[in-house]
Amino acid sequence: MRLLEYQAKELFKEYNINTPDSISSTDIEKGRQDAKKIGYPFVIKAQVPVGGRGKAGGIQKCHNEDEFELNYPQVLNMSIKGEKTRAILLEKMSEYEKEIYLSLFLNRSKRCYTVIASADGGVEIESVKNQIIRDVGLGEVSKKIAAEIAKEIGFDGATSTHFVDILQKLSKLTIEKEAELTEINPLVVLKDGSLLALDGKIMTDDNSNFRHNELLKYREQTELEAKAEKSGFSLVELDGNIAVVGNGAGLVMSTFDMLSDNGGKPACFLDVGGGATEESVYEALTLISKMKKVKAILVNLYGGIVKTTIVASAFIKAYDNNLIDLPVYARLMGAEADKSKIMLKDTKTKMFDSVEQAINGVVMEVTKTG
Amino acid sequence: MLKGDKNKDGTYEKQPVIVQGITGKFGSVHTKLMLEYGTNIVAGVTPGKGGQKFEDVPIYETVTEAVSATGAKISIVFVPAKFFLNAAKEAFEAGIKLLVAIPEHVPVRDTMQAIEIAKQNNAIMVGPNTPGIIIPNLIKIGIMPASPFAEGNIAVLSKSGTLLYEISNSLTTSGFGQIFTLGIGGDPINGTRMIDAFDMIKDKSELDGIVIVGEIGGEAEETLAQHIIDIEFKKPIVAYIAGRKAPREKRMGHAGAIIMGNYGSAESKIAMFSKANIPVAKRPTEVPILLAGKIRKK
Numbered sequence: 001m002r003l004l005e006y007q008a009k010e011l012f013k014e015y016n017i018n019t020p021d022s023i024s025s026t027d028i029e030k031g032r033q034d035a036k037k038i039g040y041p042f043v044i045k046a047q048v049p050v051g052g053r054g055k056a057g058g059i060q061k062c063h064n065e066d067e068f069e070l071n072y073p074q075v076l077n078m079s080i081k082g083e084k085t086r087a088i089l090l091e092k093m094s095e096y097e098k099e100i101y102l103s104l105f106l107n108r109s110k111r112c113y114t115v116i117a118s119a120d121g122g123v124e125i126e127s128v129k130n131q132i133i134r135d136v137g138l139g140e141v142s143k144k145i146a147a148e149i150a151k152e153i154g155f156d157g158a159t160s161t162h163f164v165d166i167l168q169k170l171s172k173l174t175i176e177k178e179a180e181l182t183e184i185n186p187l188v189v190l191k192d193g194s195l196l197a198l199d200g201k202i203m204t205d206d207n208s209n210f211r212h213n214e215l216l217k218y219r220e221q222t223e224l225e226a227k228a229e230k231s232g233f234s235l236v237e238l239d240g241n242i243a244v245v246g247n248g249a250g251l252v253m254s255t256f257d258m259l260s261d262n263g264g265k266p267a268c269f270l271d272v273g274g275g276a277t278e279e280s281v282y283e284a285l286t287l288i289s290k291m292k293k294v295k296a297i298l299v300n301l302y303g304g305i306v307k308t309t310i311v312a313s314a315f316i317k318a319y320d321n322n323l324i325d326l327p328v329y330a331r332l333m334g335a336e337a338d339k340s341k342i343m344l345k346d347t348k349t350k351m352f353d354s355v356e357q358a359i360n361g362v363v364m365e366v367t368k369t370g
Numbered sequence: 371m372l373k374g375d376k377n378k379d380g381t382y383e384k385q386p387v388i389v390q391g392i393t394g395k396f397g398s399v400h401t402k403l404m405l406e407y408g409t410n411i412v413a414g415v416t417p418g419k420g421g422q423k424f425e426d427v428p429i430y431e432t433v434t435e436a437v438s439a440t441g442a443k444i445s446i447v448f449v450p451a452k453f454f455l456n457a458a459k460e461a462f463e464a465g466i467k468l469l470v471a472i473p474e475h476v477p478v479r480d481t482m483q484a485i486e487i488a489k490q491n492n493a494i495m496v497g498p499n500t501p502g503i504i505i506p507n508l509i510k511i512g513i514m515p516a517s518p519f520a521e522g523n524i525a526v527l528s529k530s531g532t533l534l535y536e537i538s539n540s541l542t543t544s545g546f547g548q549i550f551t552l553g554i555g556g557d558p559i560n561g562t563r564m565i566d567a568f569d570m571i572k573d574k575s576e577l578d579g580i581v582i583v584g585e586i587g588g589e590a591e592e593t594l595a596q597h598i599i600d601i602e603f604k605k606p607i608v609a610y611i612a613g614r615k616a617p618r619e620k621r622m623g624h625a626g627a628i629i630m631g632n633y634g635s636a637e638s639k640i641a642m643f644s645k646a647n648i649p650v651a652k653r654p655t656e657v658p659i660l661l662a663g664k665i666r667k668k
């Protein structure tokens with residue numbers, strides 16, 4: 001799961017990592033009440049699961065009611081990199097001396113957690129200069145290592161003590177919540193030398209959800225994504241008009257790439273899992289039938305164990321039951337492909353020997369129908 | 371380890387294999403298919419079903435019992451993700467030296483613990499979320515269909531299962547059979563990393579070339595490319611990367627297939643491969659063409 005800023009900050013609070021006073025809301029009525037509680041000046045921050053919102057205008061300062069009334073609806077209704085604002089966070093403005101970068105992430109090649117810190121924070125990680133990178137094993141970060149990192153950043157005295165404390169708490173949070181990434185950017189140094197987490201980002205391991213009931217309230221799933229998960233599929237919805245379906249994540253990604261290379265715009269990425277059965281394909285078509293934006297379906301299945309005729313009968317059943325009326329461009333690799341072609345002859349499903357041909361067909365189809 | 375001792379007639383002694391979860395929905399289907407392929411499955415493990423048989427294979431209560439009855443050092447696991455860590459621990463402590471971990475959706479923390487236990491016991495884990503290993507015409511320890519693979523001298527190492535089948539099929543139809551193919555798995559943390567799989571086969575004298583099937587997420591491809599530069603490996607290598615057009619910060623089916631910032635992007639992997647003089651195919655069917663070019667130039 002990718003937690004929104006306000007959700008990450010709820011976890012920071014739980015672990016006693018200092019954050020500015022803030023309240024989240026999803027409508028202006030509640031926002032007005034929050035404004036009274038926080039008091040001017042404050043910032044309103046778009047809660048979106050994507051970086052770069054500052055540049056996109058998703059963070060606005062409000063010094064008075066007029067600015068609030070103007071900015072709140074604007075930020076609430078905006079989309080950043082295709083992601084709609086989920087909520088608004090009203091946050092007390094902080095005066096600070098310096099912006100630091102701090103994160104812990106699961107280092108996949110070294111199979112341990114790695115700390116990244118920098119005295120030049122406040123920009124996206126790619127632009128963070130003078131990165132201090134330290135592998136810290138699988139356990140919590142020790143006081144000694146945290147103090148060494150503090151020293152490298154240039155902290156001493158009380159600020160160093162604060163930093164060690166925050167890094168240790170962040171590492172405890174990372175391990176206990178099974179996070180792949182926890183980031184505080186910026187972590188700011190206040191005039192009195194203490195530290196405050198001004199922004200937060202947390203990504204947790206979805207596969208550990210079953211033992212983290214406390215995190216499930218943060219889970220964001222569309223109705224279709226929830227249905228897909230129930231069937232054991234993975235679904236990513238996008239804003240194009242061609243549904244991309246296949247078995248196995250790698251194969252679907254590959255199909256997705258080739259479709260995009262040829263000018264097609266994917267409406268979704270739908271992986272029905274390594275095996276393909278009549279039920280799974282029928283279930284996939286049921287999901288797609290609920291996406292209004294879809295104009296055509298591109299199917300790429302590597303059968304192997306399952307006969308393609310079984311898949312073909314799923315298409316026929318879907319047309320017979322009036323589940324779909326969309327054209328399907330399919331490449332079904334596996335046994336009895338010729339027989340499947342005959343079965344599908346008088347339907348809206350066209351079968352191809354190669355995925356390249358199926359892609360050309362579907363792109364032409366969508367271009368024709370606009 | 372997968373190839374047993376050579377017999378007088380030139381064939382290899384078949385290595386005994388245990389199946390953990392042999393009576394489960396998935397385990398039973400694939401046990402049959404592995405037996406059909408000729409894999410020497412000597413025992414199964416399903417608690418509560420010890421003493422019974424499945425397809426003439428004796429079932430035991432525990433891995434320890436199965437190991438002491440058969441002497442097998444290889445096991446393939448089909449259990450729900452939640453129970454994987456216990457199954458892996460049991461296997462390594464019973465003396466299993468190669469564990470092929472099929473389950474998908476194993477929490478990363480459990481995988482890391484399983485890797486630690488493997489290390490302590492001097493064992494290797496492949497996966498989780500792997501299709502397994504196949505040496506065509508010799509042994510199949512996995513869930514891959516048999517049809518895409520043929521005997522030959524090309525190694526295929528892949529993060530993805532179905533792309534492993536797709537690309538191996540494409541190689542086979544172009545006359546490039548395989549000496550060894552292995553799926554490292556689609557998870558963020560793999561028992562056998564891309565670089566470990568590469569090191570397993572790089573020194574085989576019969577090896578004519580290697581195909582690396584990567585995808586977005588992590589830095590396994592970059593690490594391997596750097597390793598190839600460092601050791602000045604000279605045999606032909608071709609790569610394919612899935613997910614060039616995937617949106618950022620979205621998990622694309624595999625738990626590991628996610629770009630965070632620039633970490634894990636296809637651009638980074640392709641750039642590193644081209645630094646190592648490894649061509650990257652744009653489509654799976656382009657792989658054998660690029661490989662043929664590389665082999666000809668040699």
